[in-house]
Amino acid sequence: MRARTPLAVAAVLAVALAACSGGTESSSSTSGSKGCPLAALDRAKQPVQIRFWHVQTRANLDELRRQTDAFNASQSKVHVKLVDQTGYKEALQKYKAGLSNGDLPDLGQFEETAVQTLLDSKSTVTLQDCVDQDHYKTSDYIPRTISYYTVGGALRALPWPVSNPILMYDKKKFERAGLNPDRAPRTLDEVREMSRKIVASGAAKYGIALRTQDYFNEFLYAKAGQQYVNHDGGRNGRATKAELDNPTGKRIWTWWKDMVTSGLALATGSTEGNFDNLLSIGTGDAAMTIDASGALGPILQVLNSGQYPGVDLSAAPLPSLKPGGGVPVGDGSLWISNRVAPAKQAAAWQFAKFLEEPKQQAALAAATGYVPVRQSAVHFPDLQAFWAKQPAFRVPYDQLLAPGGPAADGSVIGNYQGVRDAVRDGLTAMLTEGTSVDDALAEAQRNADAAIQSYNDRIG
C-alpha cells in the first residue's frame, strides 16, 4: 500500500501531537518511560497527590472511600483523590481521549477486557518492573488473578476487584420439585434434567432464566477448556482469529438453544441494565439463573426485602459442559499510567499495594461480595464470619481457586467488545429468530474475526 501524507494533514497531526504533549506532566516523556520509578516518591515534594479513576458505586464505593481515607490517614507521603467514572466502558473511552488531551489518571480501574487495548496504547507502567524492584511477593494471590494479567511473561496490572459468574438458585423451589436443595447442578446436562423436574412439578414456570449475556459464553468455553481466540488466547502472540465455531462451541450453543426452545429456560434478553433474570427468581418464573457474583449483594437485598417471601437463595459454581474446569477472572484491574510524573507513578504503586493487602481484600469481600484476591485474606475473622452467615459469597472464591487448563487464564483480545457483540448477536439470532446453531456460530465467528482484524489492521 502506498503511504502518502499530504502537507495539510502533517500540519494537523503536528498540532495534535503538540496538544498531546502539552497536556501531559512536564517531567515525563510521552513515549512512555521504561521501568518503575519507585525512588521518585522519596525525592518528590510530599504529599504527592494522585487521582484514582474508579467505577465503584453504592456499597462498593462506600468501602473504597473508607479504605482510601484509611490510607490517606495512615501515612503522609501520598494523598489519593477518588474520581468517579460512570462505568468501565466510559472510563476506557475517557482514557483513550485522555491520551490526546492529557486528562489521564495516575491510577485507573479498567475492565478485564481492556488488557490488549491498554497494552497497545503503551501508556501504562509494566507492573512487573515494580514487582521486581520492590521485591513484591505475588505468591499469596489466587494464581489465576496474576496469570490473567500476565502477558508476554510480565505482569501488567493488579487484579482489583474480582468477580465471576455463578449459578444462583432458590432452595425452596428445589425442595418443591423434589430435588435435593443442597445439590446444585454441576454440568449443563444436569441443569437440563433438573429444569425438567422443576417445570414438570410446577415449582416454577422455567427451570433457569438465562440472560443472552456474551461473557457467560466466555466462561462456559473456558470451563470446557476451549480457548476463545487463537495463539493460546492471545497470550502467545497477538490474537488474529476467534475460536468460536468448533465442536465445544456447538455443544454449548446447542444446549442453550434446546433449553430455550423446549421451554426449560427463559431467555431474558441482552439489553444493558436488564436484570429480569434475577427478578424472575423472586417472581417465581424461574428456579435458577446465572449472573455475576457481584450481583449477589443487590439480589439478596431485594429478595430479603420481604417483597418476595418464600425464596431462599443459594449459589453454586457455574455449571460446565463437563465436570470440573476453571474460570478466568472477571471485573476490574488497576493500571498505572506512565504518562504522569514518576513520583505519581510511584505513589500510585503504593496505593495499589495497599488496596491489595489481605486486610483490605478481606474487608472488601465482606462488605461487597467481591472475591478476595489474596488467599491469606480468608483467615480474617470478619470475612470468615460473613461467609459463615452467607455461604453464597464464598462460591466465586472457591470457583476461582479451582484448577483449570490454559483456557481458564482467559483471553487477551484487541477489540474484545467487538467479539462480545458478535457473540451476543449470534446468540440472540439463534434464540429469537430460529437461526440454526451452525449458522449462528458461523456468523458470530465471522463477525468476531472481522472485529479482531479491523483492530489489528489499524494497530499497524
Add this chain to the structure above:
Amino acid sequence: MTFSGDSGTLGALADLGEADEAEARTPRQRGKRFGRRRRREIGLAYLLILPSLLIFGIFVFYPFFRNFYLGFYKTPPFPGLPTRYVGFDQYSNVLTSQDFVDSLKTTVGFALLTVPAGIILGLLLAVLANQQLRGVGIYRTIFSSTIATSVAVAAVIFGTLFNPVVGLLPWIGIDPKPPILDNPNLALFGVAIITIWQTLGITFILMSSGLQSIPDELHEAAQIDGAGPVRRFWRITLPLLSPTIFFAVVVGSIFAFQTFGQIDILTQGGPIKRTNVLTYFIYKTLRQDSNDGKAAVLAIALFAITFVLTLIQMRVLEKRVHYGR
C-alpha cells in the same frame, strides 16, 4: 481535486444562496451613481456577517472539511500511532459494507415509522383541540405536555412500561416473547413509539398554530354552501395547513435521522443491530471501536443523506404546497 466528491452538494448550496440574493438585489441594481455607496454598503454587510461567518467557519465548516479529510485515513485505536492514507478506499469500503446498508435501511424504516404517524396523530389532536369548547385549554396543555419531556425521561418511562416483569404492557396482556425491546422484530417499533410520543407535543403545537391561522370566514362560507365538517377538513383545512405539514415533514425527517438518545438508553443498537440507526452506528464506531476514520465516513454519509433528503423535500413538496396568504 481532493474535495471533488463534495462539489455537488456545495454547488447546490451556492445555487440556493444565489437565487435568494438575486431576488433581493434586482430593484436596487439601477444606475451607476449609487456605485460608491453600494460598495460601502457591501463592505458593511460583509463586516456584519463576518462574526457569524467566523463562528460557522470554526465550528461548522472547518470540522466538516476536517472530517471529510479524516475519512481518507485508516486511524489507529489511540492517538500516537501512525495513521495510514487509504484515500477513497475507505469511503467505498464503508459505504458498500453490509453493516452500513443495514443501518441505512433501519434509519429509513425508523423515519417512515415515526414521521407520518407523528404528523397524523398531531394533526388529529390539533383538530380536536381546535374546537371552541369550555376547558379545551386543559386538553391543549395535556396534548402539548410531551414537549417538556426530555428524550432520556421518555425513554426511561417507556422502558419501564415495556418491561416484561414490572411493566404495564404485560399487565394488560401485551407480552410478546421475547419482550418488545429485546425482540429483533419489535424493537424498532418500540423505539418508534417512544419517539412518536415524545415529538407529539411539538407536532401538536405546530399543527394548532397552523389551524389557528386559517381564517374563520372560509369555513363559514363553506358551511353556508353546505359543506360538512369532513368535506371542510379535506377541502379547506388540509390545503391551507399544507405549509405547516410540509415544515413538520422536513423537520421531523431530519429529527428522525438524528435520533440517538432513546436508542442509546433502551437498546444500544440491538438486538442483532435491528435498531442500529446511523447516528448510533457512528457513535459506536467512534467510541467503542475507536475507528475515527470509519466514523468520519459514516458522518459524511449521514450529512449527505439528510442534505439530499431536505433538497428533495423542498423541491418536490414545495410545488404541492399551498402558500396562499
